[in-house]
Amino acid sequence: MDIDQFLNKEFKDGDDLIVVDHLKKAFGSNVVLKDINLKVKKSQNLVVLGKSGIGKSVLIKCIVGLYSITAGRAFVLDEEVSTLEEDEINTLRKRIGYLFQGGALYDSMTVRENLAFPVRRTLFSKQPDEVEAMVVDVLKSVGLESSIDKVPSELSGGMKKRVGLARTLILKPDIILYDEPTTGLDPVTGQEISELMLSIKDEYDTTSITITHDMKCARMTANHIMVLRDGVVSAQGSYDELSQSDDEEIRAYFT
Amino acid sequence: MFPTNTMSEEKENNKKEFGWFDRTMLSIPDWITEFLVEIAEITRFTGSFFRNFGRRPFENKELLRQAYIVGFRSLGLVAITGFIMGMVLTLQSRPVLAEFGAESWLPGMVSVSIIMEIGPVITALIFAGKVGSSIGAELGSMRVTEQIDAMEVSGTNPMKFIVVTRVISTTLMLPVLVFFADALALYGSFLAVNINDDVSLKLFFYQAFDALSFRDIIPATIKTFFFGFAVGIIGCFKGYFSNSGTEGVGMSANSAVVASSLAIFIIDLLAVQITSLIGVIF
Numbered sequence: 001m002d003i004d005q006f007l008n009k010e011f012k013d014g015d016d017l018i019v020v021d022h023l024k025k026a027f028g029s030n031v032v033l034k035d036i037n038l039k040v041k042k043s044q045n046l047v048v049l050g051k052s053g054i055g056k057s058v059l060i061k062c063i064v065g066l067y068s069i070t071a072g073r074a075f076v077l078d079e080e081v082s083t084l085e086e087d088e089i090n091t092l093r094k095r096i097g098y099l100f101q102g103g104a105l106y107d108s109m110t111v112r113e114n115l116a117f118p119v120r121r122t123l124f125s126k127q128p129d130e131v132e133a134m135v136v137d138v139l140k141s142v143g144l145e146s147s148i149d150k151v152p153s154e155l156s157g158g159m160k161k162r163v164g165l166a167r168t169l170i171l172k173p174d175i176i177l178y179d180e181p182t183t184g185l186d187p188v189t190g191q192e193i194s195e196l197m198l199s200i201k202d203e204y205d206t207t208s209i210t211i212t213h214d215m216k217c218a219r220m221t222a223n224h225i226m227v228l229r230d231g232v233v234s235a236q237g238s239y240d241e242l243s244q245s246d247d248e249e250i251r252a253y254f255t
Numbered sequence: 256m257f258p259t260n261t262m263s264e265e266k267e268n269n270k271k272e273f274g275w276f277d278r279t280m281l282s283i284p285d286w287i288t289e290f291l292v293e294i295a296e297i298t299r300f301t302g303s304f305f306r307n308f309g310r311r312p313f314e315n316k317e318l319l320r321q322a323y324i325v326g327f328r329s330l331g332l333v334a335i336t337g338f339i340m341g342m343v344l345t346l347q348s349r350p351v352l353a354e355f356g357a358e359s360w361l362p363g364m365v366s367v368s369i370i371m372e373i374g375p376v377i378t379a380l381i382f383a384g385k386v387g388s389s390i391g392a393e394l395g396s397m398r399v400t401e402q403i404d405a406m407e408v409s410g411t412n413p414m415k416f417i418v419v420t421r422v423i424s425t426t427l428m429l430p431v432l433v434f435f436a437d438a439l440a441l442y443g444s445f446l447a448v449n450i451n452d453d454v455s456l457k458l459f460f461y462q463a464f465d466a467l468s469f470r471d472i473i474p475a476t477i478k479t480f481f482f483g484f485a486v487g488i489i490g491c492f493k494g495y496f497s498n499s500g501t502e503g504v505g506m507s508a509n510s511a512v513v514a515s516s517l518a519i520f521i522i523d524l525l526a527v528q529i530t531s532l533i534g535v536i537f
Binding site: 061064066090091093094096097098100101102104105106107117118121122124167171 | 312396397400401402404405406407408409410411412416
């Protein structure tokens with residue numbers, strides 16, 4: 001991989017930014033994902049539904065290279081994830097954002113330090129005042145500029161998610177992977193996060209995969225929905241198509 | 256969540272398919288296999304530490320923060336323990352030496368015991384209990400709350416930021432703490448000697464250091480670097496690969512203390528053997 005060329009590589013509407021081809025993931029003798037195929041085009045949001053423990057988070061962790069793939073292939077921004085060296089995958093990850101379920105903020109750092117952390121370690125040429133400006137800008141976009149000096153223990157669940165999202169956005173990723181962005185939040189805060197996801201998509205032109213159980217969030221943000229069952233994709237389509245599915249179990253998600 | 260075969264069941268199934276060599280290997284008890292796998296994993300983890308050790312950019316700020324946490328914050332506990340250690344050793348040894356009228360040997364005997372063996376080992380064990388458990392629990396908690404994953408996906412190398420800084424801190428700070436513990440142990444010993452006798456501080460320390468040579472002090476100091484390295488790398492390893500859940504975090508902290516305490520005794524045994532061998536050669 002030519003790193004400079006890769007970082008400046010442009011994609012146009014209609015390009016497939018994420019392609020998963022017959023992906024299989026097993027932990028020892030436990031086969032979690034048997035045969036997954038999917039494509040996500042630029043500027044689209046794919047929502048993945050499925051029962052708890054079915055392997056939805058495992059799927060996006062395979063896509064971002066946190067888990068190795070047992071069989072099959074995953075391409076992100078035209079790069080095959082499993083064939084990349086450590087430095088190459090770190091370069092690829094500069095263009096991918098990942099919002100963890102609990103925010104995954106660094107406990108020992110303030111919000112400012114949490115946000116500056118990835119910038120200082122990936123964009124070496126940035127001066128401290130430039131980093132500070134980036135931090136303030138991105139915090140404004142999630143509406144939390146007043147919390148810049150707080151530590152994670154002083155933040156509510158919703159605020160942690162917003163800061164996590166800000167940390168994801170600060171490197172201006174092309175792709176964002178949302179792992180249950182509204183889980184554990186009250187309906188009002190959940191709606192606010194969903195609206196934030198939409199505004200981020202418009203403002204930053206991001207492509208995303210969202211793992212969720214929150215159908216309100218799915219309805220607001222999804223261009224395409226995929227349902228996982230028994231380690232395979234059991235159904236896919238638009239929100240309206242799947243909500244009228246003949247399969248009772250699929251319909252149950254939408255009621 | 257998912258059905259699993261135990262290692263024993265898998266071995267039983269596999270035994271039917273393999274030859275005598277494989278059957279012999281499969282008949283090795285699980286705990287031995289698990290122990291050997293753990294040794295292999297910790298060796299690989301140590302290799303990864305050395306690969307990341309010299310890579311730029313250096314995390315100097317985090318290194319200083321960790322040095323402050325593992326060093327300065329352990330000073331009080333180590334100082335009190337050292338002081339009491341010196342007093343107790345003196346009070347318990349005095350009656351035996353008094354039987355032979357050899358009380359004047361007390362400072363020399365205590366200094367040799369403290370500086371060569373008891374000071375480094377006891378301080379390292381206390382360090383393992385305080386710092387090893389805290390590193391195991393902290394990294395375990397970071398693993399469970401996906402903070403380590405978050406570093407990885409943001410293109411940051413967690414080995415360099417989390418592990419290298421902590422291991423260097425423990426390696427460099429433990430010898431300093433041992434130095435403080437030794438000094439306070441000797442001062443405690445001086446006070447204990449003066450409960451029954453009247454010895455000046457100058458005379459006490461003259462007698463204490465008269466019994467020591469650099470050949471005693473240098474190996475005792477060198478081994479403390481290895482103790483510190485063992486506490487750091489084992490604490491980090493246990494935490495870094497913690498199982499999910501609060502129980503996993505607790506187990507990481509606990510096993511970090513147990514494994515690093517065991518490692519301290521093994522390193523001490525090797526150090527004594529190597530020192531004796533070098534003494535014979537030179």
